[in-house]
Amino acid sequence: MLVNGAKLGYKKGDASDYTDLPGLKEIPEMGIEPEKVENTCLTDKNNQYENGIGDAGDLTYKFKYDNTKANCPYRVMRAAQDSGETLSFQETLVDGTTTEFDGQVSVKRTGGGVNGVIDFNLAISLQSDLTYTDPA
Secondary structure, eight states: OOSTTOEEEEEOTTOSSOEEOSOEEEOOOOSOEEEEEEOOOTTOSSOOEEEEEEEOOOEEEEEEOOOSSTTSHHHHHHHHHHHTOOEEEEEEOTTSOEEEEEEEEEEEEOOOOTTOOOEEEEEEEEOSOOEEEOOO
């Protein structure tokens, strides 16, 4: 499946609908990688392991840079960064799979060179579990 058509939306507080963030260019890997914890007894012949708590890693989305309107993603997410508020997000894939999570954001504009485009990276620090919904 191609990533084309994927979307990222956000909402604040108790809002019922997600607002799409246009200009999405790249999505991150999504999932939890548990830490491997060694738990070997003196009678074991080999090391024994258990899964510890998980880490989603870096959730960084890349967007087309646009700062022409008050409601453009760059300004909206920069304001959320400045306020430190936690937002709710929903990533939607073209097959209908959704992943919902809460997080705090940081925004970083990329550099550029001759014939290079300027983007911005939206890094989200996870503040909740990941909730997956499979397509019908």
